[in-house]
Amino acid sequence: xxxxxxxCVVTAVFTVAALTAAPAxxxxxxxxxxxxxxxxxxxxxxxxxxxxxxxKVNLDTxxxxxxxxxxxxAGATGYDIVFPSVHMHDIMFQLGLLAKTDIGSDPxxxxxxxxxxxxxxxxxxxxxxxxxxxTVGIVYNQQKVDKMDGWExxxxxxxxxxxxxxLDDLRETIGIGHIMNGTSVNSTxxxxxxxxxxxxxxxxGNVSAFTYDSVPLVQAGDVAAAHWYVGANIFVKQxxxxxxxxxxxxxxxxxxxxxxxxxxxxNMDNANRFLRFYLQPEIAALNVKQQLNGTANRAAMEFIPxxxxxxxxxxxPQDVMDKLQIFEDLGxxxxxxxSEWVRVKTAQ
Amino acid sequence: MTAxxxxxxxxxxxxxxxxxxxxxxxxxxxxxxxxxxxxxxxxLTPGLYGGVExxxxxxxxxxxxxxxxxxxxxxxxxxxxxxxxxxRLAATTVLTCLVICYPFAFxxxxxxxxxxxxxxxxxxxxxxxxxxxxxxxxxxILRPTGFLNQALLGMGVVAQPLDIIFTDMAVVIGMTYVFIxxxxxxxxxxxxxxxxxxxxxxxxxxxxxxQTFLRVVLPMTLPGIVGGSIIVFIPSLGNFIVPSLLGGARxxxxxxxxxxxxxxxxxxxFGAALGMxxxxxxxxxxxxxxxxxxxxxxxxxxxxxxxxxTR
Numbered sequence: 001x002x003x004x005x006x007x008c009v010v011t012a013v014f015t016v017a018a019l020t021a022a023p024a025x026x027x028x029x030x031x032x033x034x035x036x037x038x039x040x041x042x043x044x045x046x047x048x049x050x051x052x053x054x055x056k057v058n059l060d061t062x063x064x065x066x067x068x069x070x071x072x073x074a075g076a077t078g079y080d081i082v083f084p085s086v087h088m089h090d091i092m093f094q095l096g097l098l099a100k101t102d103i104g105s106d107p108x109x110x111x112x113x114x115x116x117x118x119x120x121x122x123x124x125x126x127x128x129x130x131x132x133x134x135t136v137g138i139v140y141n142q143q144k145v146d147k148m149d150g151w152e153x154x155x156x157x158x159x160x161x162x163x164x165x166x167l168d169d170l171r172e173t174i175g176i177g178h179i180m181n182g183t184s185v186n187s188t189x190x191x192x193x194x195x196x197x198x199x200x201x202x203x204x205g206n207v208s209a210f211t212y213d214s215v216p217l218v219q220a221g222d223v224a225a226a227h228w229y230v231g232a233n234i235f236v237k238q239x240x241x242x243x244x245x246x247x248x249x250x251x252x253x254x255x256x257x258x259x260x261x262x263x264x265x266x267n268m269d270n271a272n273r274f275l276r277f278y279l280q281p282e283i284a285a286l287n288v289k290q291q292l293n294g295t296a297n298r299a300a301m302e303f304i305p306x307x308x309x310x311x312x313x314x315x316x317p318q319d320v321m322d323k324l325q326i327f328e329d330l331g332x333x334x335x336x337x338x339s340e341w342v343r344v345k346t347a348q
Numbered sequence: 349m350t351a352x353x354x355x356x357x358x359x360x361x362x363x364x365x366x367x368x369x370x371x372x373x374x375x376x377x378x379x380x381x382x383x384x385x386x387x388x389x390x391x392l393t394p395g396l397y398g399g400v401e402x403x404x405x406x407x408x409x410x411x412x413x414x415x416x417x418x419x420x421x422x423x424x425x426x427x428x429x430x431x432x433x434x435x436r437l438a439a440t441t442v443l444t445c446l447v448i449c450y451p452f453a454f455x456x457x458x459x460x461x462x463x464x465x466x467x468x469x470x471x472x473x474x475x476x477x478x479x480x481x482x483x484x485x486x487x488x489i490l491r492p493t494g495f496l497n498q499a500l501l502g503m504g505v506v507a508q509p510l511d512i513i514f515t516d517m518a519v520v521i522g523m524t525y526v527f528i529x530x531x532x533x534x535x536x537x538x539x540x541x542x543x544x545x546x547x548x549x550x551x552x553x554x555x556x557x558x559q560t561f562l563r564v565v566l567p568m569t570l571p572g573i574v575g576g577s578i579i580v581f582i583p584s585l586g587n588f589i590v591p592s593l594l595g596g597a598r599x600x601x602x603x604x605x606x607x608x609x610x611x612x613x614x615x616x617x618f619g620a621a622l623g624m625x626x627x628x629x630x631x632x633x634x635x636x637x638x639x640x641x642x643x644x645x646x647x648x649x650x651x652x653x654x655x656x657x658t659r
């Protein structure tokens with residue numbers, strides 16, 4: 001054996017030893033593994049948590065509820081906290097993936113607006129904490145569009161030769177058809193779903209693409225407007241003369257994610273601690289400051305900068321709130337949407 | 349004597365088994381195993397939240413081929429038409445790659461040795477950058493306010509920006525760009541081996557340039573053309589990232605449909621059935637390829653003795 005190969009073996013042995021020892025020592029020091037949507041938490045919230053508790057936070061990200069669920073179901077362990085949308089919160093509860101946290105009986109939970117305890121399987125917030133919410137509306141280029149109040153204006157743009165982009169999401173996009181037809185976005189009636197899909201289909205000539213990566217195209221003027229989330233306000237803030245975001249007057253959908261602890265969490269205590277840490281109004285406000293979305297924490301409002309708190313596209317008045325619909329899990333009936341969605345996307 | 353002979357025979361048999369074992373295990377583990385799991389899945393019922401339920405169902409194929417008619421499983425000719433569209437786009441990609449690479453491979457093969465390697469290095473260079481990043485660069489190039497349209501408008505070639513992004517054309521451009529190295533390398537290897545004296549001989553014997561090309565150059569580079577075309581066609585057919593980024597998900601290919609079944613639609617069995625359709629098409633193509641190759645070998649074998657006889 002040469003010197004180098006001896007050294008290699010020694011290094012290898014030590015690495016293996018270090019790797020096997022790592023979880024144990026990490027546990028002693030304290031770690032927390034978050035599995036969240038990309039760019040969906042203010043990094044400052046995490047550093048604050050580490051400063052206060054000494055617990056090291058690791059963040060891993062996903063792009064869709066389905067991706068997260070598939071990974072957890074495939075046996076991914078090591079994650080402590082996930083951020084499912086409300087309907088996925090219900091699904092994960094039914095699959096027995098969530099741990100009871102009793103967050104709802106924490107004294108600080110009184111700050112949470114009860115209208116955000118939405119998961120049907122968790123009516124008393126024994127499991128998850130409402131994390132954040134927002135609307136799904138329209139982001140448009142003010143230099144190309146004179147008037148933009150809602151879906152009617154959005155889809156009429158093409159008559160003037162302008163292009164628009166819709167989300168590559170079957171529920172959201174067929175949902176526009178439901179809103180315009182006055183049917184529920186959670187309808188499971190095949191006739192209603194078909195009518196909603198037809199509404200989009202008839203106007204497909206105006207739609208240049210179905211994609212999430214549309215804001216840069218709107219900003220450059222490649223397309224006049226796009227179906228996008230309230231997070232568009234981040235870009236509006238950077239280019240207030242060009243971009244604007246609007247909640248359609250006909251109604252819109254909203255999303256909400258909840259913060260849930262997994263049953264398989266290796267750091268259960270730290271996860272519970274993080275949930276309670278996030279209940280503090282200052283912390284929820286700190287997150288909103290960077291994310292520009294909604295919080296369920298009423299007491300946080302006084303810590304939120306005025307330009308955000310008074311922005312009606314982020315915190316709409318109650319009459320607009322009442323027109324927002326949220327997606328529910330449809331179980332097997334999702335298949336009905338899927339078939340229609342294929343039809344919408346493939347029509348020329 | 350016989351004992352020794354037998355042991356030799358036994359040893360040869362053992363060597364043979366030894367040599368065959370590795371590829372057999374490899375194929376069983378990485379090809380047949382996954383393929384049979386997929387095959388079994390195509391006959392099951394989708395689980396409510398992904399996965400499968402172990403209940404037999406023939407409706408996954410019924411939805412594609414025409415006999416399904418229940419609330420959740422409806423026959424729709426759209427699946428076949430998406431498949432045919434994918435075949436068309438993949439075939440266009442193969443043709444575009446071929447038209448670009450064939451002359452280029454000739455040109456590279458005529459360069460001095462040093463430069464040849466440099467050009468081959470250039471061809472493989474894009475692999476060092478993530479595919480997603482390169483495709484987003486194409487979005488910037490092709491969009492209405494992008495580089496291409498600015499250049500064309502600036503030169504006065506067009507009066508209005510061309511609508512390229514989010515069309516079939518953008519998908520073909522993107523896939524051609526991605527798969528050019530796969531076409532170039534097999535083409536190059538067969539063109540580089542081309543014997544220049546045969547071309548000279550054909551010219552000496554009075555063949556026109558076209559005749560020389562059709563009867564000497566083309567047949568001799570055919571293995572490279574067929575090989576390159578197949579290697580480009582197969583991944584193009586199942587591609588989903590190019591149509592979703594450059595086609596704006598408006599150009600749906602079979603790969604997008606399969607991805608959608610496994611993720612947002614939560615219907616693994618149907619996704620597997622669509623996957624089988626792609627597998628069947630690819631296997632059919634490979635079988636035709638092998639048939640052509642073996643026929644050529646046979647022809648070469650039967651021609652050689654004849655030539656000797658005439659001599």
